[in-house]
Amino acid sequence: MGKIPTVMALRSRNIQIEDPSCTLCHYGDETVDHLFTSCSLAVRLWSLIRYWCNTPIFLVFSFRDLLEWHNHLGKSGRAKEAIKGIIIVACWSLWNARNEKRFLNLSARVENFFSQVKAVSFLWFVNRSSHKDVTWDDWCKFVNM
Numbered sequence: 001m002g003k004i005p006t007v008m009a010l011r012s013r014n015i016q017i018e019d020p021s022c023t024l025c026h027y028g029d030e031t032v033d034h035l036f037t038s039c040s041l042a043v044r045l046w047s048l049i050r051y052w053c054n055t056p057i058f059l060v061f062s063f064r065d066l067l068e069w070h071n072h073l074g075k076s077g078r079a080k081e082a083i084k085g086i087i088i089v090a091c092w093s094l095w096n097a098r099n100e101k102r103f104l105n106l107s108a109r110v111e112n113f114f115s116q117v118k119a120v121s122f123l124w125f126v127n128r129s130s131h132k133d134v135t136w137d138d139w140c141k142f143v144n145m
């Protein structure tokens with residue numbers, strides 16, 4: 001809906017920001033679609049998530065594609081629900097990583113970042129869904145989903 005205050009969104013609101021490049025990778029303008037789909041950190045994160053959840057390759061070109069990703073993976077039931085939640089947590093984590101880089105100059109290593117997404121999404125899943133019986137070991141292997 002154009003509400004995420006990326007550099008390009010802020011510039012369109014006449015807020016003066018000299019450098020429009022992505023805060024995380026400095027390649028391409030910082031738009032919502034770039035930050036969440038084509039930024040190098042996002043691409044590596046989605047690849048790790050895809051391998052972890054054993055999903056087929058699904059190319060995303062826009063933020064809207066990400067929000068529909070879980071519907072096109074051949075999963076159903078709680079696996080589909082889990083992947084939807086993982087995508088939301090990953091987006092939130094990408095935004096936090098962007099803000100930590102922009103305002104604190106802290107860089108995220110994708111492996112640490114992926115571990116954080118895995119842990120936070122597990123806590124969300126077992127505490128906010130009706131699937132309380134998923135163990136951390138199953139979650140890490142993405143089995144019995």
Ligand SMILES: [Zn+2]
Nearest residue numbers: 022025039040
């Ligand atoms: Zn980028």
